[in-house]
Amino acid sequence: MGRYLARRLGQAVVALFGVMTLIFFVQRLTGDPTYLLVPETATQADIEAMRASLGLDRPLIVQYGTFLVDMARLDFGRSYIQNIPVIDIIASRLPYTLQLAGGALLVAFCIGVPLGVWMAVRRGHAEAKGFMGLVLAAQSMPTFWSGILMIMVFAVWNHWLPPSGAGGWRNLVMPSVALGLLSMATFARVARTSVLEELSKDYVRSARARGVTTGRLVRRHLLRNASIPVISIAAMEISQLLAGAVIVETVFAWPGLGLLTVQSIISRDFLVVQGVVLLGAFVTIALNFVADLLYSLVDPRIRLGGAS
Template sequence: MVVFLAKRAGQALVAIFGVMTLVFFIQRLTGDPTYLLVPETATQEDIEAMRQSLGLDRPLLVQYLSFLADIVRFDLGRSFIQNIPVTDIVASRLPYTLQLAGGALFVAFVIGLPIGLILALARKYKSSNILMGVVLAAQSLPTFWSGILMIMVFGVWLGWLPPSGSGTFAHLIMPSIALGLLSMATYARIARSSVLDELSKDYVRSARARGVPQGRLVRRHLLRNSVIPVISITALEISQLLAGAVIVETVFAWPGLGLLTVQSVVARDFVVVQGVVLLGAFVTIAVNFIADILYSVVDPRIRLDGAGQ
C-alpha cells in the first residue's frame, strides 16, 4: 500500500510541476502585458518602469524560478486591474463554485445512479427504452441551452425560481440542474453498463440459482462490484464540472470562478486567469489522486498491480 501511494503521489507531483511550467510559458507567449496596463500617453520610460515593477525586465529563467517559488508559498501574484492579491480574489469566489459543483454532483448521483440501475435491471421492459431516450436527450442538450431554457420557463414564465444571481438556496437550484444534467446522463450510462456486466457473471447466476432475493443481490454484490467505474468517471466528471461552470456561471450570473475567468479574460487580467487555471489543474490532479486511493480500497488487485509496475 505504501509503495502504491508513493508512486501515485510522485506522479501527481510531476503532473503539478508540468502544469506550472506550461502555464508560465504559455502566459509569456501571449505577449508583454505592460502595454495593457499603461495609458496610451505613456512614455517609454513609463513603460520600462512598469515592466520593472512587474519583474518582466529580469531574465526568463529568473522569472520562472521566482514564479515557482511564489506558487510554493501560495502566492499567485496581484491582479493587474484590481491591484489586490489573486489569492484573495480566488478565495472570495471559490465557495460559490464549490456550492455549484456540489449541487451538480448531488443531482448527478441522486438521479443518474438510480436511473442506471433501473435501466439495467428492467432492460427487458419497453418502458426502459423511454427512460433511455430521456437520458440520451439530457446528454445531448448543450449546457447553455438548458440553462437559458430553465430561466425562461421557471424564472420568467412561471416565476418559481430567481433567474440569476446568488444569495439563497433557490438561486442554486437551476444552475445545479443545468450543470448536473450532462453528468447525470453519464452516470446513468456508466452505471447501466457496469451493472449489466456484473449481471452476466457466474456469481450472479449462482446466487439466483440458490434463491438469493433480488434486493439482497443488488445490495450485497452488484452495487459494490459496479462501483469502480463510477469512481473512475467521478474523477473525470469533477474536471468537466469545473470546465462547465464557466458557461453556467455566466448564464446565471453566478459569482464563482467561472464568471471570474470570463470577466478577467475580457479585462485582460491575465494574472487572475493564470491563478484560476492553476487552481483548476491542482484540483483535477488531487481528485484523480484520491480516486486512485479509492480504487485500491475497493479492489485490492489494483493496488497490487500498480505497485508491481
C-alpha cells in the same frame, strides 16, 4: 500499500509541475502585459519602469524560478486591474463555485447512479427504454441551452425561481440542475453498463440459482463490483463540473470562479486567469489521486498490481 501511495503521489506531483510549467510559458507567449497597464500617453521610460516593477525585464529562466517559488508559497501575484492579491479574489469567489459544484454533483450522482442501476435491472422493459432515451437526450443537450430553457420556463413564464444571481437556495436550484444534467446522464450510462456487465457473470447466475432476490443481489454484490467505473468517471465528472461552471455561471450571473474567469479574460487580467487555471489543475490532479486511493480500497488487486 505504502509503495502504491508513494507512486501515485509522485505521479501527481510531476503532473502538477508540468501544468505549472506549461501555464508559465503559454502566458509568456500571449505577449507583454505592460502595455495594458500604462496609459496611452506613457513614455518609453514609463513602460520600462512598469516592466521592471513586474519583474518582466529579468531573464526568462529567472522569471521561471521566481514563478515556481511563488507557487510553492501560494503567491499568485496581484491583479493587474484590481491591484489586490489574486489569492484574495479567488477566495472571495470560490465558495460560490463550491456551492454550485456541490449542488450539481448531488443532482448528478444521487439521480444518475440509482437510475443507471434501475435501468440495468429492468433492461428490456418499456419504461427502462424510455428513461434511456431521456438520458441520451440529456447528454446531447448543451449546458447553456438547458440553462436558457430553465430560465424561460421557471423564471420568465411561471416566476417560480429567480432567473439569476446568488442568494438563497432558490437561486441555486436552476444552475445546479443545468450544470449537473450532463453528468447525471453520464453517471446513469456508466452505472447501467457496469451493472449489465456484472449481471452476465457466473456468480450472478449462481446466486439466482440459489434463490437470491434481485434486491439483495444488487445491494450485496453488484454495487461493489460495479463501482470501479463509477469511481473513475466521478473524478473526471467533477473536473468537468468545474469546467462547465464557466458557462453556467455566465448564463445565470452566478458570482463564482467561472464568471470571474470570463470577466478576467475580457479585461486581460492574466494573473487572475492564471490563478484560476492553476487551481483547477490542482483540483483535477487531487481528484484523480483520490480516485486511485478509492480503487485500491474497492479492489485490492489494483493496489497489488500498482505496487509490483
